[in-house]
Amino acid sequence: MAELFASGRVVDIVLALVALEAAALLVWRRRRGRGPSPLALIGNLASGAFLMLAVRAALTGADWTVIAGLLLGSLVAHITDLCLRLRDDQPGAVGRRSQSSEPGTSAETTAFNRRNQAGMISS
Template sequence: MDAVSAFFASGHAADLILIVLLAEFVWLVARGARALDVALALGPAVLIVFALRGALTGADWPMIALPLVLSFPVHIADLKRRGMLGKPPRP
């Protein structure tokens, strides 16, 4: 197995993405964004990457499905927080 294949098969590719998301969270909060707002915005991505990590490492299907299912209500909460639910679409 070459190095890139091993990098993905080990789940380290997902770990790298999680590190980047954590760095983005810290950077945005340090620039004055509210931590809850940033967490709601990045939360779905974090959960999807957890599911990706499970898929890459051969986790059982519930360990892949659960974070995927949980990402949806977090996404809805973020949309609601932004006031994007219940408004008519812009023309």
């Protein structure tokens, strides 16, 4: 087990699992018409992948510039992901649905409306 970490192979295994997760989510979206868009998925997973690669580089004794570059890559991917999310939340965004129209719990859902009618939550 120690060799798995010392060689950085543990990160390779995690990255393979992340790739499988991405593939499964893309297949889910294609079949069900729901789920994250491919661009949003790539932005989100790329940030984590760069972080994992930075850990792998640190475990294997890579130069600090390599580690810094991978951390910078993670930052860029993270900022890109945030920009995409913020753009998607803008009212009237062309071709995009805001998060408020997604299924889930919000102040507009039936569960909250029932509670409001019962006087449990006040505005």
